Amino acid sequence: MSSVPFHYIDLRTFCYATEDEKRVTEAVRTFLPEEFEIDRVENAGHHGDRIVVLSARVERADDIRHVLTRLSELPDVETVMDELDDRVDDNCAFFLTLDKQAAFKGEVRRGAGLTLRAKVEAYPAKREAAIENARNALEDVRSTAE
Template identity: 75%
Template structure:
Protein backbone atom coordinates (compact mmCIF):
# COMPACT_ATOMS: atom_id res chain seq x y z
CA UNK A 1 0.00 0.00 0.00
CA UNK A 2 1.98 3.02 -1.24
CA UNK A 3 -0.10 5.70 0.49
CA UNK A 4 -2.31 5.56 3.54
CA UNK A 5 -5.65 7.36 3.20
CA UNK A 6 -5.82 8.25 6.90
CA UNK A 7 -4.81 11.53 8.51
CA UNK A 8 -4.35 9.85 11.90
CA UNK A 9 -5.54 7.04 14.16
CA UNK A 10 -6.55 7.68 17.78
CA UNK A 11 -6.54 4.79 20.25
CA UNK A 12 -8.05 5.20 23.71
CA UNK A 13 -8.92 3.08 26.71
CA UNK A 14 -9.84 3.55 30.35
CA UNK A 15 -8.05 2.01 33.29
CA UNK A 16 -10.43 1.64 36.20
CA UNK A 17 -9.44 1.37 39.86
CA UNK A 18 -9.90 -2.42 39.73
CA UNK A 19 -7.44 -2.81 36.84
CA UNK A 20 -3.65 -2.86 36.67
CA UNK A 21 -2.51 0.19 34.70
CA UNK A 22 0.52 -1.61 33.25
CA UNK A 23 -1.69 -4.39 31.90
CA UNK A 24 -4.15 -1.92 30.39
CA UNK A 25 -1.26 -0.07 28.74
CA UNK A 26 0.03 -3.40 27.42
CA UNK A 27 -3.39 -3.99 25.83
CA UNK A 28 -3.25 -0.56 24.14
CA UNK A 29 0.30 -1.22 22.94
CA UNK A 30 -0.92 -4.30 21.07
CA UNK A 31 -1.93 -1.87 18.30
CA UNK A 32 0.97 0.59 18.55
CA UNK A 33 4.46 0.55 17.05
CA UNK A 34 7.25 -0.17 19.52
CA UNK A 35 8.17 2.56 22.00
CA UNK A 36 5.18 4.70 20.98
CA UNK A 37 4.26 7.40 23.49
CA UNK A 38 1.08 6.80 25.49
CA UNK A 39 -0.60 9.79 27.14
CA UNK A 40 -2.16 9.47 30.58
CA UNK A 41 -4.87 11.63 32.08
CA UNK A 42 -6.13 10.88 35.58
CA UNK A 43 -9.79 11.54 36.32
CA UNK A 44 -12.20 10.83 39.12
CA UNK A 45 -15.25 8.67 38.55
CA UNK A 46 -18.77 9.37 39.79
CA UNK A 47 -18.15 7.48 43.05
CA UNK A 48 -14.75 9.07 43.64
CA UNK A 49 -12.77 6.21 42.14
CA UNK A 50 -9.67 6.85 40.06
CA UNK A 51 -9.92 6.42 36.29
CA UNK A 52 -6.86 6.80 34.07
CA UNK A 53 -7.45 7.53 30.40
CA UNK A 54 -4.68 6.05 28.24
CA UNK A 55 -4.48 7.30 24.65
CA UNK A 56 -2.20 7.61 21.66
CA UNK A 57 -2.46 9.44 18.35
CA UNK A 58 -0.70 7.79 15.44
CA UNK A 59 -0.20 10.22 12.56
CA UNK A 60 2.95 9.10 10.77
CA UNK A 61 2.10 7.08 7.62
CA UNK A 62 4.34 4.12 8.55
CA UNK A 63 2.88 4.00 12.05
CA UNK A 64 -0.67 4.17 10.68
CA UNK A 65 0.23 1.23 8.42
CA UNK A 66 1.36 -0.65 11.53
CA UNK A 67 -2.01 -0.08 13.25
CA UNK A 68 -3.89 -1.11 10.10
CA UNK A 69 -1.77 -4.25 9.76
CA UNK A 70 -2.77 -5.23 13.31
CA UNK A 71 -6.42 -4.93 12.28
CA UNK A 72 -5.89 -7.61 9.65
CA UNK A 73 -5.59 -10.04 12.56
CA UNK A 74 -9.31 -9.59 13.19
CA UNK A 75 -10.94 -12.95 12.49
CA UNK A 76 -13.86 -11.07 10.94
CA UNK A 77 -12.00 -8.37 8.97
CA UNK A 78 -14.21 -9.05 5.93
CA UNK A 79 -17.31 -8.32 8.04
CA UNK A 80 -15.73 -5.06 9.22
CA UNK A 81 -15.05 -4.10 5.60
CA UNK A 82 -18.66 -4.92 4.73
CA UNK A 83 -19.85 -2.72 7.63
CA UNK A 84 -17.88 0.39 6.67
CA UNK A 85 -21.07 2.25 5.72
CA UNK A 86 -22.08 1.97 9.39
CA UNK A 87 -18.60 2.50 10.82
CA UNK A 88 -17.69 5.76 9.03
CA UNK A 89 -19.52 8.83 10.28
CA UNK A 90 -20.41 12.11 8.55
CA UNK A 91 -17.08 13.61 9.71
CA UNK A 92 -15.19 10.91 7.77
CA UNK A 93 -14.05 9.09 10.91
CA UNK A 94 -13.88 5.31 11.06
CA UNK A 95 -14.78 3.81 14.45
CA UNK A 96 -13.98 0.38 15.86
CA UNK A 97 -14.40 -0.97 19.38
CA UNK A 98 -11.82 -3.57 20.27
CA UNK A 99 -11.66 -6.13 23.06
CA UNK A 100 -9.30 -4.94 25.81
CA UNK A 101 -8.90 -8.41 27.39
CA UNK A 102 -8.01 -9.99 24.04
CA UNK A 103 -5.59 -7.15 23.30
CA UNK A 104 -3.82 -7.80 26.61
CA UNK A 105 -3.21 -11.35 25.37
CA UNK A 106 -1.88 -9.94 22.08
CA UNK A 107 -5.01 -10.90 20.15
CA UNK A 108 -7.15 -8.61 17.99
CA UNK A 109 -10.91 -8.94 18.42
CA UNK A 110 -13.93 -6.67 18.21
CA UNK A 111 -15.42 -6.04 21.62
CA UNK A 112 -15.39 -3.63 24.53
CA UNK A 113 -12.66 -1.62 26.18
CA UNK A 114 -10.55 -0.04 23.44
CA UNK A 115 -11.75 2.59 21.00
CA UNK A 116 -10.10 3.16 17.62
CA UNK A 117 -10.98 6.29 15.67
CA UNK A 118 -9.29 6.83 12.31
CA UNK A 119 -9.75 10.07 10.37
CA UNK A 120 -10.15 9.05 6.73
CA UNK A 121 -8.77 11.25 3.96
CA UNK A 122 -11.39 12.13 1.37
CA UNK A 123 -11.16 14.73 -1.37
CA UNK A 124 -13.75 16.11 -1.67
CA UNK A 125 -14.61 15.57 2.00
CA UNK A 126 -17.67 13.43 1.38
CA UNK A 127 -18.65 10.41 3.45
CA UNK A 128 -19.03 8.20 0.37
CA UNK A 129 -15.45 8.96 -0.68
CA UNK A 130 -14.22 8.27 2.87
CA UNK A 131 -15.97 4.89 2.93
CA UNK A 132 -14.44 3.99 -0.44
CA UNK A 133 -10.95 5.05 0.73
CA UNK A 134 -11.25 3.12 4.00
CA UNK A 135 -12.48 0.04 2.11
CA UNK A 136 -9.59 0.23 -0.34
CA UNK A 137 -7.02 0.62 2.45
CA UNK A 138 -8.37 -2.22 4.60
CA UNK A 139 -8.66 -4.54 1.60
CA UNK A 140 -5.07 -3.71 0.63
CA UNK A 141 -3.63 -4.51 4.08
CA UNK A 142 -5.81 -7.65 4.26
CA UNK A 143 -4.51 -8.82 0.87
CA UNK A 144 -0.90 -8.07 1.86
CA UNK A 145 -1.32 -10.19 4.98
CA UNK A 146 -2.54 -13.19 2.98
Protein backbone atom coordinates in the same frame (compact mmCIF):
# COMPACT_ATOMS: atom_id res chain seq x y z
CA MET B 1 0.34 0.28 -0.09
CA SER B 2 2.38 3.39 -0.83
CA SER B 3 0.14 5.93 0.85
CA VAL B 4 -2.43 5.55 3.58
CA PRO B 5 -5.75 7.36 3.27
CA PHE B 6 -5.89 8.35 6.94
CA HIS B 7 -4.95 11.63 8.58
CA TYR B 8 -4.57 9.91 11.97
CA ILE B 9 -5.75 7.02 14.12
CA ASP B 10 -6.70 7.55 17.77
CA LEU B 11 -6.73 4.69 20.27
CA ARG B 12 -8.25 5.22 23.70
CA THR B 13 -9.22 3.18 26.71
CA PHE B 14 -10.04 3.64 30.37
CA CYS B 15 -8.19 1.99 33.21
CA TYR B 16 -10.48 1.65 36.20
CA ALA B 17 -9.39 1.33 39.82
CA THR B 18 -10.04 -2.43 39.66
CA GLU B 19 -7.62 -2.89 36.74
CA ASP B 20 -3.84 -3.08 36.59
CA GLU B 21 -2.64 -0.03 34.66
CA LYS B 22 0.42 -1.84 33.27
CA ARG B 23 -1.79 -4.56 31.81
CA VAL B 24 -4.17 -2.03 30.27
CA THR B 25 -1.19 -0.16 28.80
CA GLU B 26 0.03 -3.43 27.28
CA ALA B 27 -3.41 -3.93 25.72
CA VAL B 28 -3.11 -0.55 23.96
CA ARG B 29 0.46 -1.36 22.89
CA THR B 30 -0.85 -4.41 21.02
CA PHE B 31 -1.94 -2.05 18.25
CA LEU B 32 0.94 0.43 18.35
CA PRO B 33 4.45 0.42 16.91
CA GLU B 34 7.24 -0.36 19.37
CA GLU B 35 8.12 2.40 21.85
CA PHE B 36 5.12 4.52 20.79
CA GLU B 37 4.17 7.14 23.38
CA ILE B 38 0.89 6.66 25.22
CA ASP B 39 -0.71 9.67 26.88
CA ARG B 40 -1.99 9.22 30.42
CA VAL B 41 -4.59 11.42 32.12
CA GLU B 42 -5.82 10.65 35.62
CA ASN B 43 -9.43 11.45 36.50
CA ALA B 44 -11.86 10.71 39.28
CA GLY B 45 -15.11 8.83 38.78
CA HIS B 46 -18.50 9.87 40.17
CA HIS B 47 -17.77 8.20 43.51
CA GLY B 48 -14.18 9.43 43.70
CA ASP B 49 -12.61 6.29 42.27
CA ARG B 50 -9.53 6.66 40.08
CA ILE B 51 -9.98 6.40 36.32
CA VAL B 52 -6.95 6.72 34.05
CA VAL B 53 -7.50 7.55 30.39
CA LEU B 54 -4.82 6.04 28.16
CA SER B 55 -4.66 7.30 24.59
CA ALA B 56 -2.40 7.48 21.57
CA ARG B 57 -2.64 9.39 18.29
CA VAL B 58 -0.88 7.78 15.35
CA GLU B 59 -0.11 10.26 12.56
CA ARG B 60 2.93 9.04 10.62
CA ALA B 61 2.15 6.90 7.56
CA ASP B 62 4.38 4.00 8.66
CA ASP B 63 2.81 3.98 12.11
CA ILE B 64 -0.70 4.08 10.61
CA ARG B 65 0.25 1.11 8.41
CA HIS B 66 1.34 -0.74 11.55
CA VAL B 67 -2.06 -0.18 13.21
CA LEU B 68 -3.90 -1.18 10.02
CA THR B 69 -1.80 -4.33 9.75
CA ARG B 70 -2.83 -5.28 13.27
CA LEU B 71 -6.49 -4.59 12.36
CA SER B 72 -6.16 -6.88 9.36
CA GLU B 73 -5.63 -9.72 11.87
CA LEU B 74 -9.26 -9.42 12.99
CA PRO B 75 -10.92 -12.81 12.45
CA ASP B 76 -13.96 -10.96 11.08
CA VAL B 77 -12.21 -8.21 9.10
CA GLU B 78 -14.54 -9.01 6.17
CA THR B 79 -17.52 -8.18 8.39
CA VAL B 80 -15.91 -4.89 9.42
CA MET B 81 -15.43 -4.04 5.75
CA ASP B 82 -19.08 -4.90 5.05
CA GLU B 83 -20.14 -2.62 7.94
CA LEU B 84 -18.20 0.45 6.77
CA ASP B 85 -21.47 2.22 5.89
CA ASP B 86 -22.30 2.10 9.61
CA ARG B 87 -18.74 2.68 10.84
CA VAL B 88 -17.88 5.86 8.91
CA ASP B 89 -19.71 9.03 9.92
CA ASP B 90 -20.51 12.24 8.01
CA ASN B 91 -17.21 13.76 9.22
CA CYS B 92 -15.25 10.97 7.50
CA ALA B 93 -14.31 9.31 10.80
CA PHE B 94 -14.10 5.51 11.07
CA PHE B 95 -15.00 3.94 14.42
CA LEU B 96 -14.30 0.48 15.82
CA THR B 97 -14.28 -0.98 19.31
CA LEU B 98 -11.76 -3.66 20.19
CA ASP B 99 -11.60 -6.24 22.95
CA LYS B 100 -9.29 -4.90 25.67
CA GLN B 101 -8.95 -8.28 27.38
CA ALA B 102 -7.95 -10.02 24.12
CA ALA B 103 -5.55 -7.18 23.29
CA PHE B 104 -3.71 -7.75 26.57
CA LYS B 105 -3.07 -11.30 25.37
CA GLY B 106 -1.79 -9.94 22.05
CA GLU B 107 -4.93 -10.97 20.18
CA VAL B 108 -6.94 -8.73 17.86
CA ARG B 109 -10.71 -9.06 18.25
CA ARG B 110 -13.72 -6.82 18.20
CA GLY B 111 -15.33 -6.24 21.55
CA ALA B 112 -15.46 -3.70 24.34
CA GLY B 113 -12.87 -1.64 26.11
CA LEU B 114 -10.64 -0.11 23.44
CA THR B 115 -11.94 2.55 21.06
CA LEU B 116 -10.36 3.20 17.69
CA ARG B 117 -11.24 6.35 15.76
CA ALA B 118 -9.56 7.06 12.43
CA LYS B 119 -9.95 10.21 10.35
CA VAL B 120 -10.22 9.03 6.74
CA GLU B 121 -8.80 11.19 3.95
CA ALA B 122 -11.39 11.98 1.31
CA TYR B 123 -11.25 14.68 -1.35
CA PRO B 124 -13.81 16.10 -1.49
CA ALA B 125 -14.61 15.32 2.15
CA LYS B 126 -17.65 13.18 1.47
CA ARG B 127 -18.74 10.16 3.48
CA GLU B 128 -19.00 7.92 0.39
CA ALA B 129 -15.41 8.71 -0.65
CA ALA B 130 -14.22 8.06 2.91
CA ILE B 131 -15.96 4.67 2.97
CA GLU B 132 -14.32 3.69 -0.32
CA ASN B 133 -10.88 4.87 0.86
CA ALA B 134 -11.21 2.97 4.16
CA ARG B 135 -12.31 -0.17 2.30
CA ASN B 136 -9.39 0.06 -0.11
CA ALA B 137 -6.90 0.59 2.73
CA LEU B 138 -8.19 -2.43 4.66
CA GLU B 139 -8.14 -4.58 1.52
CA ASP B 140 -4.60 -3.44 0.67
CA VAL B 141 -3.21 -4.14 4.12
CA ARG B 142 -5.01 -7.48 4.30
CA SER B 143 -3.61 -8.64 0.96
CA THR B 144 -0.10 -7.42 1.94
CA ALA B 145 -0.28 -9.30 5.25
CA GLU B 146 -1.25 -12.60 3.58
